[in-house]
Structure formats: structure tokens, C-alpha cells
Amino acid sequence: MATSPEFMIPRGRFWQSIRGKIVLLLLVLLIPTVLVQAYSFHDQLKASRARELQANLELARAVAKTFESFVQDVLHQELAIGLAITSSRPMVPTDIMRLLEKSQQGYATVRDFSWVEPDGVFRHSSNPTMLGRNNRDRAYFRDILSGRQWTVGELVKARTTGKPVFGISRGIRDESGVLLGVVVATISPEQLDSVLSVERGKGGGLALVDHKGMLVYRYPAIDVSWEEREWLRQYPEYVEVFKGKEITASVYAGYEKRRRLVGFTPISSIGWAATAGRTEEVAMAAITSTLLTQTVIFLVINLAAFGVALLLSRSISIPLKRLRDHALAIGRGQGGEPAPAVGPAELRELADSFNSMAETLRSRETSLLEAQRRLAAIMDSIADGFYTLDREWRFTHINDAALAYFGKTREEVAGRSILDVFPGVAGSVFETAYRRALETGESQYLEAASVVTGRMIEIFVYPGPEHLTALFRDISERKWMEEELRRSRDELERRVLERTAELVNANKQLGEKAALLDLAHDAILVRDADEKLVFWNRGAEETYGWSESQALGKPVRELLGTRFPLPWEEIKATLLKEDGWEGELVHTAEDGRRVVVNSRWALQRDGSGRPVGTLEINRDITGRKKAEDELKAYAERLALINQELEEFAFVASHDLQEPLRKIKTYGDLLQNRCAPCLDDAGLDFLERMLRSADRMRRLLNDLLQYSRVAAKQEPFKEIQLGEVVREAANVFEQRAGGLIEIRKLPTIEADESQMLRLFQNLIGNALKFRGAASPRVRISAKCDHKGECEIHVEDNGIGFEQHYAERIFKPFQRLHGRDEYEGTGMGLAICRKIVERHGGNIRVESEPGKGSTFIIRLPVRQHGPEERH
Amino acid sequence: MRGKDGPAVLMADDDVEDCMLATEAFEASGAAGAFSCVKDGLELLEVLSERAGSVAEELPRLILLDLNMPRKDGREALVEIKAEPALKHIPIVILTTSREGRDMTFTREAGANSFITKPDTFDEWVQIMKSLAQRWLAE
DSSP, X not given: OTTOGGGGSOGGGGGGSHHHHHHHHHHHHHHHHHHHHHHHHHHHHHHXXXXXXXXXXXXXXXXXXXXXXXHHHHHHHHHHHHHHHTSSSOOOHHHHHHHHHHHHXXXXXXXXXXXXXXXXXXXXXXXXXXXXXXXXXXXXXXXXXXXOSEEEOOOEEOTTTOOEEEEEEEEEEOTTOOEEEEEEEEEOGGGGHHHHOOOOSTTEEEEEEOTTSBEEEEESOOOXXXXXXXXXXXXXXXXXXXXXXXXXXXXXXXXXXXXXXXXXXXXXXXXXXXXXXEEHHHHHHHHHHHHHHHHHHHHHHHHHHHHHHHHHHHHHHHHHHHHHHHHHHHHTTOOOSOOOOOSSHHHHHHHHHHHHHHHHHHHHHHHHHHHHHHHHHHHHHSSSEEEEEETTSBEEEEOHHHHHHHTOOHHHHTTSBHHHHOXXXXXXXXXXXXXXXXXXXXXXXXXXXXXXXXXXXXXXEEEOSSEEEEEEEEOHHHHHHHHHHHHHHHHHHHHHHTHHHHHHTHHHHHHHHHHHHHHOSSEEEEEETTSBEEEEOHHHHHHHOOOHHHHTTSBHHHHHTOBOSSOHHHHHHHHHHHSEEEEEEEEEOTTSOEEEEEEEEEEEEOTTSOEEEEEEEEEEOHHHHXXXXXXXXXXXXHHHHHHHHHHHHHHHXXXXXXXXXXXXXXXXXXHHHHGGGSOHHHHHHHHHHHHHHHHHHHHHHHHHHHHHHHHSOOOOEEEEHHHHHHHHHHHHHHHTOOEEEEOOOOEEEEOHHHHHHHHHHHHHHHHHTOOSSOOEEEEEEEEOTTSEEEEEEEEOSOOOOGGGTTGGGSTTOOSSOTTTSOOXXXXXXXXXXXXXXXXXXEEEEEETTTEEEEEEEEESSOOSSOOOX | OOSTTOOSEEEEOSOHHHHHHHHHHHHHTTOOSOEEEESSHHXXXXXXXXXXXXXXXXXXXXXXXXXXXXXXXXXXXXXHHHHOTTTTTSOEEEEESOOOHHHHHHXXXXXXXXXXXXXXXXXXXXXXXXXXXXXXXXX
């Protein structure tokens, strides 16, 4: 899918796509829902928290109330104790002691009750360890001294135990207000459980804090040091509380390292504060877990809905995508299947209308192509030449007629400039006409000799916005006919002038004309519309043997037994169409001779154009035809004989080698084995025999080579002559040490091994017939535009008289004795044979003492399949 | 045919002179073993099948085969020998006047071990026999 066009949409354009839009739409729907849900959860959390805080505050208030009433209770007891001790009937110490102890037993929370003298000394106490202690310096005592009726003291460390305690003290005064003593209840905060404990759920707690901000009591109890009891310092909320405000807050509890939701309330009658709180985590656990579950359900449902919506959206986006791909394919010109009608109804309709649109488009394209094709066919079928050129003068279209007229193939001209294809156009009247048409925008008409064929043509040049259109036809015939017409008209005028005279001499002239026709050697005959002979001249009589009276009125084809080169219907059609026909016919004469004639026909029509007869002029070419046929047969026979001769030479020279080899080998054996049995003469004879055998072998070899040129030929292929000549020269350079200079040589089509032999022979020759000077051979070439190359092999050797120039190319011809120069006299004959097989020729220019130049003409290309001669 | 054990080299050639030359050259080369000639492919195959039927040790160790012979030419003989399991192991060297590429190709593909064109001088004949003996007759 990585290559799917869907993923080819650039990232930035995703939101522009249909899928992007659908995703956007879903997001627009989903985000508010999520926000509302989130707000609702937040609200529930907040409310739940507020409820928890309120509950804690109320609990704190209850604690404050309970503690106040506890304090009031203790104060009442102290008043009772004080009044008893200071009653008018003073109590004995033992009774006081009992009273205090009894009071203490009634209050589990009170550690001890004591009676303190106004000087601060503990006089009586339920706790003996307290006796004698002086508490004058304590704040509560000073408060009482200064007139306060009662006080609840701050938390202090007990002098005896070090444990935190606080006191509830009440001053006892007489009617005049004189302090008689103070009743002090010492309270261990841990004992307050029985008064204040409220069993709460997990994480719940309550606390009392004295007016200095010290933690007095905590339920459930916590293990804290004295310094850690300084809650005012840890919880700044108490500042406000001590000003008399109730507060709810979430605070961080250092002792349990958690946040707690706490309600604070002042106990204003005492100046203390009461608090109740719960660990936030615990308090909110229930609601949090509920909300969490809800959130999860909500998210799952929403995501599922989102996914389903996306899936559903594919039923829109996929058909659309297919439709788009299809449109792109049609845009690229790939028709193929119609777009599938799937998806929602609107898309199906869209696909249907798209398909019908594509169909219309296709059919329009088809008809356009058809029209184009038809137009091209029309252009090609018109007999006139037609072509178009673009602004660069290049052919953009050319019809068959024009190609045929110019003798070019479509490949030769297509896309090329007319100036390149026909260089003669440059500077011609045609170029002027093209330019004028382009400059003026007006069509041009021109009659001129074609620069290609030299025949008269008329040409119309029509300028277009991007091209030139040219329409031309050969009018040389028409020109000629116009000329003829003009001449005929002049003739007619002349005749009108001479009419009287003609009329006078009519009979005589008629007679002369008939006589003229009779004088002609050609057979002239006229046949009427029914193919019956109506005219038969003397030439016809001589050609065929029948006299005029025998021939007239006879059906011509039956009389002459005419054999046509084409079906009669075709000839007749041509005759009717062109008013004439020309071709070779075979007739049978009266004596049964076969007569081959060159026959020219002219159709005669009456005033209304209806054919009335045919004039036929037949020239007897039987003799010429026979000579031609004989020549052809002779040439064929000659070629056959030639071929047989070559094959004979090949086989003969091949088979003659065999006995010769034996002569040589046995001679050799004789020389090896029997030398002692022979005298000097015998040895000399043997020597001569072996030399002759050797020479015979060379002759046969050369003869074999000579016949091989035609008998064992390889196909022509393109070869680089330079390389072949270099290879040929290599052999000699290593041996003879002359200077062989090879100029630039062309690439031609030839038989490579034969070319190698040709140049080996020529270079070998040049080196062999060396003069006094060090031998030099130069091989050079020049090629002409007619596709022929002339190769010169030039030497500075001994040369020869020019009149031998032809003789040396004949087999076994030599100009020198074998003693002077060895060789068989076959080398140059082989050369000529090779060159002729390649359709070229070889000749030589030489002068004694001045060296020779061999001149080879070879075509660059070999035409068609090779013929064997 | 010389020797009771049959020849080490058997040459098939209708050319009596070449057979003589080859025999002379073989002896002149100093190679050990006997050299014998048959005059065409038919005779060659008769000799071979007779030996193969009796004592395998009497089979020649090298066959020199001419290509152009009457009755059965060297090409047919070559193909038949190479098709015969009892004979196909015998090395065959083509010794002919032919220099045709197609003869070389045909015989190589048919299983001939070498292709030699008959030489022009006696020295060359001796040289050829020497190298053939070294290549095929050495123990």
C-alpha cells in the first residue's frame, strides 16, 4: 500500500483530502463532548471535595463544642472544689485530699486536681508529687492573679514526667474579690480520647490546638516530637483561625506526607482551635475510582465511535479515490474499465455520470483519431504531392505521392529540414515562395522546374500559423499539352485561313495521307466499337500476311490470336480511363509465325465522348526480342560455364595437390635414405625434380586461391580497410624491412579475408619488384559522393612499360624470368578477380624505373545479394 | 599385421603410399611396438571387433584414421567405434589431407582425440610419429 496514490498526497495536503475533512468533522464532534465530560468530571470532583471539607468543618465544630463543654464541666467541678475548701467551715487537709482524689476519680481525663495558694504554692493535690511546687511564673496563674476567673493553659511539658500537659484553672475569690486560691486541673491530652474520640473511617482524624498553635490532642494519636507539635508554624491556616475564622483547606500533612482535606474552627471561648480532616486520597478514593471507570468507558466508547466513523468514511473516500485514479488514468489516455459504481448513492451517480462522460470522451477521441487517420489517408491517396513544413523548415507531414515523386522514403525526410533533404531548394524560387508565404501570410502559386526532378511542377504554398502547407503536381505533361494545344490552335487558325485551298485539294491530300500511312512499316489498324477491323494499312499486310480485304470486318483479337500481357479487362479499363494504352503483344501471323509487337493504342471518341473506335499502331519487334532472348540465354550459359570452370579449377587444383605431395615426400625420403646410392648427377636430377614439385605446388596453391575467390566466398560485411591493410603490411614489415606508409582508409562492405589477400599481394608485389633504393609503399584512398572509393598502392620499384599494364592481370603472366623474380604469375590475377567480385576494377600506371601505382576502385556498399558470374 | 599381440598402432588409409610412409616414419621415429594398416573403415571395424571378441589386450593402443576412404569412410568408422563400449576407449587421431574446418569440427565432436593434416616432407612424418608415440604409447 506504500505506493497507493492515497499515500502520495503530500503531508501538508492531508487536511485538504476527503479523509482529512472527515477526520476533522469527527474531531469537531468529539472534542466538545470530551470537554463537556471533562468539565462534568471536574465539577463532580470539586463538589465531592467541597462536601468532604464541609463534613470535616462540621466535625471540627462538634469537637470544639464537646471540648468547650468538657472545659465547662471541669470548671464546674473546680468551682465546687474551691467553694468546699473555702467554705466558712474550713476543711481539714485530709478531707481536702479526699475531695481532690474523689474529684479526680470522677474525671478520667483529669490527671490530678490541685489547690494552689495565692502565692503560687501547691497546697493540696490528688497527686502527691505536685505538692510544694510553685507555679507563680506560669502564664495561666498570672492571668488568674490579674483578675481572670478561669483559664485554660497552653500545652506545657510536665515538670515531673516531661509529658505534654495543660491545665484548666479557676480562681476562687471571696465576696470582695480577694483571691483565696486557685483550683488547677492538670490534663493529659492523651486522656481526652474518652471525651473527644470519634471513630472515623480510614485516614480520618481530629485535633485540638492551643492558642499558641501547639498540637494538644490528635485522634488517632500520632507520634510527634515537641517541635513537631508547633502546628501554627507548619500550617499557616491557623493564623486566620485564631482571628476567629472558620476555614476549610487542603493542606500537606508533614507527619504522614500526604495532603489532607481539613476543616478548621476556632474555639473562641478558650482561644484554641479544633480541626477535623481526612487524607485527600482516601476521601476522594471512591469518587476518583468511579470517575476513572467512567472516563475509561467514555474514552473507549468515543474511540470506538471514532474508529467506526472512520471505517464508514472509507465507503465515501475509497470510491472517490477510485474515481480520482480513474480520472487520472483517463487523463493519461488509459481508458480501461469503467469506474466502479459503488459507495453512497451520490457517489454511484457521480461514477455513472463520470463513466458516461469518459465514454463520450473516448468516443470523441476515437472519432477524432479516425478523422485524423482519414485525413492522412486522403492526403496520402491524392495524386498530387502534399507536404507540410514547420517554422524550422522541417517536414511534419508528407504524402506517398510526394515521396514517390522525390524518390525518397518517409524515414529519409521525416523531421528533417527541406534544405537538408534537398539542398537545391536553398536560394531557389521555391525558397523565395516559402519565405514570402510566411512573411505575407498569403498563399503563393508558382510554376517552375523542380529542383529535385528538373520537371515542371506547379506548387501552391499555404501559410499557416505554425507551418507551411505545399501542394504540387507535375505539369510537364500538361505544359507539353498546352504547348501542343497552342500549336494546334495556331494550326487550326492556319487551316481556317487555308481552308479554301484545302477544300480544293481535299481529295488529293486524302489520297496522299492514305499513301503515307501505307508507306509506314508499322502495322496501323483501326477497330470499331465492336472490335472489328475498319482500317488495315500496308504495314499490317506486311507484318501479318493478310490483305486489307481479308482483314477488314474481322474481329481483331480472333484474327491475330492476340496474347495480352495483362487481363483484357484491365487493358480495356486503362484504355477507357486514359484514352490510350501501350504494351507488348504477341500475335500470330497468317503463316503461323509468332509476331511480337510493341503496340500503341489511342481511343477515338465522337462529339459526345462516346468511344467509337481504337487506333492501333504495332511495331514488329520479334527480331529484337529474339536477339534479346538469345543474348540472355547466352549470358546464362556463359555464367554456368564460368562457374563450372571455377569449380573445376578448384577441385582440380585441390586433387592435383595430393599426388604432388607424394612426389615431394617420397623424393624427400629418397634424398634422406638413398643419397649414398646416387652419384652427383642423380642427386642433381633429384634436386631438380623436388624443386619442380615445389613450384608445381605453389602454382596449384595460387590456382586454388584464384578459383577460391569465386568458389569459396564469405558474405560481405562492413570492414575497416585501414586495419586490414595494416594486418597485410605487418607480414612484410617484419620480413623485408621496407617503409610501408598507410594513410587514412575508408570503411567499406567487403569480404575481409579477400581484402587481406588483395593487399598482401599488392604490397608483396611492390616490395618484390624493388629498385635500387630502399623500398617505399604508400597506400592512400579518396572517396567520392557517388559511394565509390579509389585506393592507390604506390611504390618506388622498378616499374614497367605501360603497354604491359593489362597483361600483368592475366593468370600465369609474367614480365620477368623466374631466375630474376620468383612467383607464379597468379598474384595480380587473383587481385583482379577479388576486386571484380566486389563490383570494382583495378588498373595500374607505371613507368620503368619510376615505380608503379595500382589504382583500385571499390564501391562503399555492396548492393543486394551477390551474383555469381 | 606383425607380432602375435597385434599392433600398437593401427592405421586405416586407402592410400598405400601414405601407409608405407607412415610405417617407415614410425620405425624411423624409434617408437616401440608394431604398426599396421588396414585399407578402409570396414576392414578396420572387422579387425577391431574380432580382437575385442577374443583377447582385449590385442586391441590397438592408437588408431590413425583417414577421412576419405571407399566402402566406409573415416567419419562413419569414427562414429561406430565411439558407439561401441568395448572400443570407445581407444584413442583416435585423424590423419588426412583435409584442411576443412567442418571436418575438424565434426571429428572433434564425434570424439576424435586429435586432427593432423598429412605432412609434405618425410622429416615432418617422423616428427608426427614421434609425438604421437610420446603422447599415446608411453607406459
